[in-house]
Amino acid sequence: MDKRDPYRHNVLTSGHRACSGCGEAMAARMVTDLIGANAIYVNATGCLQVFTTHNQQSSWQAPWIHSVFANAAAVASGVEAALRARGDDTPVIVQAGDGGTFDIGLQCLSGMIERGHDILFVCYDNEAYMNTGVQRSSSTPHAVRTTTSPPGRLSEGKHHLKKDVLSIIAAHHMPYAATATVAFFHDLKAKVEKAMTIKGPRFLQILSPCPLGWDHDASLSVSVSRLAVETGLFPLVELENGEVTSVMRLKQQRPVQDYLKLQGRFKHLFNSTSTAETATGNANGAAEIRHLQALADARIRRYELLQAETEWDTVRASQVQRHGRGGYRNTGQEAAS
Amino acid sequence: MNGLVIEPGSTLAYHTGDWRTQRPVYRDKWPPCGQTCPASEDIQAWLAYASDQKWEDAWRKLTERNPLPAVMGRICYHPCELGCNRKQMDSAVNIHGVERYLGDMALQKGWRHKPITDTQKTQQVAIIGAGPAGLSCAYQLARRGYPVTIFDNQDVAGGTLYSGIPEYRLPKSILAQEINAILELGIQLRLNSNVGTEISMDALRNDYDAIFVAIGAQQARVMTGLDNSSHSVMAGVDFLRAINTGKSIQLPNKVAIIGGGNTAIDAARCARRLGAEVTVICPQEPHGTQPGHPGAEIPASLEEVLQAEAEGVRLVYRAGIKRLVRSGEHLSGLEIARVDRLHNLQGDFKPVLFEGTEEFLPAGFAIFAIGQEVNWKGLEAVIEKPANNITVGGDAAGKPRFAATAVGSGFQGAMITIASLTGTPPVYEQHEKAEITVKQLHLPYYPAVIRNESAILERWKDNVELVTGFNEEVTLNEAQRCLSCGVCFQCDNCWHFCPDAAVIKNDTGYEIDYDYCKGCGICAQECPSGHINMEIVTT
Ligand SMILES: Cc1cc2nc3c(=O)[nH]c(=O)nc-3n(C[C@H](O)[C@H](O)[C@H](O)COP(=O)(O)OP(=O)(O)OC[C@H]3O[C@@H](n4cnc5c(N)ncnc54)[C@H](O)[C@@H]3O)c2cc1C
Numbered sequence: 047m048d049k050r051d052p053y054r055h056n057v058l059t060s061g062h063r064a065c066s067g068c069g070e071a072m073a074a075r076m077v078t079d080l081i082g083a084n085a086i087y088v089n090a091t092g093c094l095q096v097f098t099t100h101n102q103q104s105s106w107q108a109p110w111i112h113s114v115f116a117n118a119a120a121v122a123s124g125v126e127a128a129l130r131a132r133g134d135d136t137p138v139i140v141q142a143g144d145g146g147t148f149d150i151g152l153q154c155l156s157g158m159i160e161r162g163h164d165i166l167f168v169c170y171d172n173e174a175y176m177n178t179g180v181q182r183s184s185s186t187p188h189a190v191r192t193t194t195s196p197p198g199r200l201s202e203g204k205h206h207l208k209k210d211v212l213s214i215i216a217a218h219h220m221p222y223a224a225t226a227t228v229a230f231f232h233d234l235k236a237k238v239e240k241a242m243t244i245k246g247p248r249f250l251q252i253l254s255p256c257p258l259g260w261d262h263d264a265s266l267s268v269s270v271s272r273l274a275v276e277t278g279l280f281p282l283v284e285l286e287n288g289e290v291t292s293v294m295r296l297k298q299q300r301p302v303q304d305y306l307k308l309q310g311r312f313k314h315l316f317n318s319t320s321t322a323e324t325a326t327g328n329a330n331g332a333a334e335i336r337h338l339q340a341l342a343d344a345r346i347r348r349y350e351l352l353q354a355e356t357e358w359d360t361v362r363a364s365q366v367q368r369h370g371r372g373g374y375r376n377t378g379q380e381a382a383s
Numbered sequence: 384m385n386g387l388v389i390e391p392g393s394t395l396a397y398h399t400g401d402w403r404t405q406r407p408v409y410r411d412k413w414p415p416c417g418q419t420c421p422a423s424e425d426i427q428a429w430l431a432y433a434s435d436q437k438w439e440d441a442w443r444k445l446t447e448r449n450p451l452p453a454v455m456g457r458i459c460y461h462p463c464e465l466g467c468n469r470k471q472m473d474s475a476v477n478i479h480g481v482e483r484y485l486g487d488m489a490l491q492k493g494w495r496h497k498p499i500t501d502t503q504k505t506q507q508v509a510i511i512g513a514g515p516a517g518l519s520c521a522y523q524l525a526r527r528g529y530p531v532t533i534f535d536n537q538d539v540a541g542g543t544l545y546s547g548i549p550e551y552r553l554p555k556s557i558l559a560q561e562i563n564a565i566l567e568l569g570i571q572l573r574l575n576s577n578v579g580t581e582i583s584m585d586a587l588r589n590d591y592d593a594i595f596v597a598i599g600a601q602q603a604r605v606m607t608g609l610d611n612s613s614h615s616v617m618a619g620v621d622f623l624r625a626i627n628t629g630k631s632i633q634l635p636n637k638v639a640i641i642g643g644g645n646t647a648i649d650a651a652r653c654a655r656r657l658g659a660e661v662t663v664i665c666p667q668e669p670h671g672t673q674p675g676h677p678g679a680e681i682p683a684s685l686e687e688v689l690q691a692e693a694e695g696v697r698l699v700y701r702a703g704i705k706r707l708v709r710s711g712e713h714l715s716g717l718e719i720a721r722v723d724r725l726h727n728l729q730g731d732f733k734p735v736l737f738e739g740t741e742e743f744l745p746a747g748f749a750i751f752a753i754g755q756e757v758n759w760k761g762l763e764a765v766i767e768k769p770a771n772n773i774t775v776g777g778d779a780a781g782k783p784r785f786a787a788t789a790v791g792s793g794f795q796g797a798m799i800t801i802a803s804l805t806g807t808p809p810v811y812e813q814h815e816k817a818e819i820t821v822k823q824l825h826l827p828y829y830p831a832v833i834r835n836e837s838a839i840l841e842r843w844k845d846n847v848e849l850v851t852g853f854n855e856e857v858t859l860n861e862a863q864r865c866l867s868c869g870v871c872f873q874c875d876n877c878w879h880f881c882p883d884a885a886v887i888k889n890d891t892g893y894e895i896d897y898d899y900c901k902g903c904g905i906c907a908q909e910c911p912s913g914h915i916n917m918e919i920v921t922t
């Protein structure tokens with residue numbers, strides 16, 4: 047048992063094999079330390095599962111089970127039903143990548159929500175199948191380079207748009223669904239803590255930059271995550287029973303280029319060689335950048351990210367304080383045996 | 384244990400630190416506030432204590448370098464604030480406001496300075512001059528166990544702080560209390576003792592192992608080319624000394640001051656308080672009109688000029704005096720003219736006037752504040768025969784001539800003196816740290832907070848202290864505006880963001896666990912204060 051840190055449990059501890067600067071490792075560490083060791087974690091196949099369990103070594107200092115790629119929500123449903131039948135209210139958490147959420151896991155997730163299981167489902171959205179070598183998923187944004195959507199003479203990267211999974215989830219009329227990202231720790235913390243006070247199915251989509259798949263410098267995972275929000279490409283919102291109940295206002299909207307140019311997966315848009323018509327009718331990188339800008343603008347309009355009547359904005363949420371603004375409360379807890 | 388259960392090992396057994404090509408290191412830097420404070424105060428450090436309401440710790444940290452915070456918080460021109468990085472975000476931290484609060488609180492609570500060592504040294508040190516340089520040097524030596532005697536030719540200690548700076552800027556009681564706190568370290572003070580005449584330099588050399596010479600620059604420079612009569616004419620420093628030592632002075636209705644420095648402005652404001660109509664004849668241009676040419680603008684501080692103007696002092700810029708106009712002995716005014724150049728052909732400061740621009744300025748009294756010189760009378764040997772156990776400091780050592788510079792010079796003088804007594808090289812501490820600029824900071828992480836300013840009383844005629852101090856709440860708010868440039872302020876960012884749990888938080892701060900750090904650089908990238916360096920791993 048790792049007790050190196052008196053102020054944090056380290057539910058997901060060191061020695062894991064994630065790439066240097068991994069945003070998914072960062073996000074999972076934040077989420078699991080906020081929830082603590084007194085919970086049962088069900089993990090779908092994907093990077094998080096692979097890099098935390100290796101050669102009979104585990105990074106988990108809490109009860110943890112690996113399902114398969116598709117069925118994490120179904121396995122968790124069974125765990126939850128068994129616990130509740132015994133009168134045990136230990137929290138049950140699912141962790142999955144975007145492949146295990148948007149694509150192959152969607153059916154089990156939908157069933158879990160529809161049956162009203164008391165489970166928090168956390169999707170670490172790194173916008174591709176990273177574990178198997180950066181294949182496109184339905185979460186991969188438009189115009190991104192992946193190994194299965196290579197840019198070239200006939201293509202500007204992925205033709206299709208990023209699936210709006212949050213709307214699909216919210217359409218289940220379920221208690222709580224929200225988005226978060228690593229750059230805004232205090233926002234993420236508030237959402238995890240809120241989710242843990244709610245009974246029933248809950249869903250968190252956490253944008254988790256991937257230095258390998260997004261092809262940015264390992265030191266920039268937090269900066270890139272912040273820019274995704276500040277450009278409007280990844281709105282931070284909360285939905286309760288299908289209604290938008292809060293958003294993080296953008297103090298200032300940044301142009302999408304600021305976000306795109308840090309990442310190799312968008313590099314082709316800046317030195318485009320393609321002459322092809324893409325699925326959306328655009329013919330070159332510059333047009334795709336305009337398209338991505340329009341997508342950001344549309345999201346900003348949809349969630350009223352510039353007008354929302356809230357004190358909670360990107361500047362306020364970024365601010366730090368001497369002696370922190372509060373971290374993790376779960377120190378001293380032991381893993382349930 | 385059930386035989387079917389496989390106990391998994393922990394990934395802790397696998398040291399991902401091997402992957403690293405660069406590593407993060409926590410390193411304190413030396414912020415620009417400390418670099419620009421002439422007393423080299425570790426401002427960041429004492430503001431940090433103040434931010435935590437550890438007022439006494441803050442005062443002790445501050446007084447490591449400057450034993451006169453209540454004085455300095457009032458009269459220092461605070462170059463630290465010109466250097467402050469927060470300027471690039473909104474406006475500089477009001478450092479002097481917090482400094483004054485700490486100094487006043489120490490006097491109020493009766494905090495005592497503590498010696499650094501218990502071992503009493505035997506080598507005796509004499510200090511000539513009880514101004515800020517002499518006091519600062521005495522303080523540093525006494526704290527380090529040296530027996531110190533200060534000789535001063537006046538009947539009150541404080542030097543120019545006492546004889547030059549008027550009550551409404553620096554109440555005498557504040558100055559006296561801070562000096563007493565210094566003397567309480569066991570320093571001997573011998574007033575009314577002029578070294579060079581009453582006590583010879585040779586006698587001092589015989590009786591003491593080292594001497595620090597801090598005699599100031601108190602002799603008024605005399606303007607050449609005017610009549611020799613001293614009737615209705617006075618030097619600025621002499622005028623101020625008379626006021627500050629309580630002499631009663633009668634002034635006519637109209638007074639002219641010649642000069643553009645702080646002495647000129649102080650004299651002007653004192654004359655105003657005596658009821659005169661005052662005009663300052665300043666050879667330079669107003670503040671802000673000659674950007675990039677500081678020497679071409681009035682040298683008095685902007686704050687002082689604005690306050691003087693608010694009190695009704697009139698300033699005539701770019702003008703110089705041609706002659707004193709007298710009817711008999713009696714002064715009726717000055718003939719002034721426009722300034723062509725500030726320097727003569729030899730390059731000396733000597734305003735050259737345009738012909739044909741003369742005008743008459745009525746005045747019954749003229750005060751010349753055109754600079755001061757060091758009076759070496761009786762002490763010529765100090766310069767003629769330098770010795771390594773005799774050190775010169777403060778205004779006597781050269782420019783710039785500011786109180787905090789004198790304090791800093793007193794510290795250095797003490798270090799040099801100790802070096803000469805012990806035969807070791809002088810120690811100045813803390814300057815081996817790398818400097819930090821605003822480029823290394825991550826400003827969006829800091830909350831916007833508007834700078835607090837002191838209120839200025841409108842009752843200026845009463846000769847009471849004009850600028851009010853901060854209360855505790857405002858002081859705290861101001862201290863917390865400090866960005867803690869280059870020094871960790873425990874924001875938790877590196878701890879939250881490390882993907883590898885390689886940042887360990889403990890009761891005193893943070894530690895990197897190099898067994899697991901993969902060297903991604905996120906902690907350094909996201910540290911608001913620029914405290915973390917990424918260093919290349921060479922082996
Ligand atoms: C009017 C005026 C206003 C000022 N206002 C400010 C201000 O607001 N802020 C600021 O930062 N600076 C100000 N200054 C400058 C500041 O006061 C000086 O830089 C500072 O006091 C110099 O300190 P010092 O210890 O070197 O010399 P001093 O303070 O001049 O002290 C020297 C002492 O040595 C004594 N002495 C001289 N010769 C002998 C001798 N032979 N034997 C024994 N004793 C001797 C003197 O009597 C005096 O007490 C001002 C100066 C003047 C003239």
Ligand SMILES: Cc1ncc(C[n+]2csc(CCOP(=O)(O)OP(=O)(O)O)c2C)c(N)n1
Nearest residue numbers: 091092093115143144145146174175176177
């Ligand atoms: C049914 C099935 N198909 C394919 C795989 C191979 N596979 C393992 S992980 C993975 C991708 C995981 O992607 P994602 O869920 O986005 O998580 P990430 O690795 O990006 O965190 C795939 C395709 C599998 N394990 N099972």
Ligand code: SF4
Nearest residue numbers: 420459461463479787
């Ligand atoms: S002595 Fe002057 S420069 Fe130094 S901290 Fe105080 S106000 Fe600033």
Ligand code: SF4
Nearest residue numbers: 416467468865866868
């Ligand atoms: S913000 Fe604080 S540490 Fe930085 S320069 Fe200003 S006073 Fe010094």
Ligand code: SF4
Nearest residue numbers: 881900901903904906
């Ligand atoms: S964030 Fe963690 S892994 Fe990355 S350099 Fe800093 S300590 Fe090392």
Ligand code: SF4
Nearest residue numbers: 871872874875877910
């Ligand atoms: S990130 Fe914050 S806690 Fe870490 S070293 Fe920098 S100031 Fe200190």
